[in-house]
Amino acid sequence: MPKKLLGIVTPTTLGEHIRKVRLERKEQQQEVAKILNVNQMYLSSWEHNRKPVHPKYVESVVDYLGYVPDVTGGFDRLGTRTKLFRMKHGISHGEFLHMANIEPHTLHRIEVKKWWNIDVQERERIIKALEQADPVLGISSAG
DSSP states (O other): OOTTOOOOSSOOSHHHHHHHHHHHTTOOHHHHHHHHTSOHHHHHHHHTTSSOOOGGGHHHHHHHHTSOOOOOSSOSOHHHHHHHHHHHHTOOHHHHHHHHTOOHHHHHHHHHOSSOOOOHHHHHHHHHHHHHHOTTTTSOOOO
């Protein structure tokens, strides 16, 4: 994507949503990085899909955006997608645990830990719960 492009027609990742809103507001990366409490290079890596947004930043990103975005590209982490899903639908940890039939430590680990290898069966249960409740967020098994 050219640097001077003023927007993304249909953002599919959380990073693309950040970039689209930042450009629409005519804000510099340095300003937004400060708002999100990350460095500018980290923000750039999100906006250009070099790294997915870690789930621990989801709340601050949603606050910045002013909306809970749909992420459809399969690039964002499973923990990010579950957190966005829960925020969008007002679903608590407990309610999601019941929906996905997973252990509490599993949801905590995917939404909080930097690197976590989740059991394949638990991953599939989570993805199935996301797909059944919100096909947009559950489209990919990427992690």
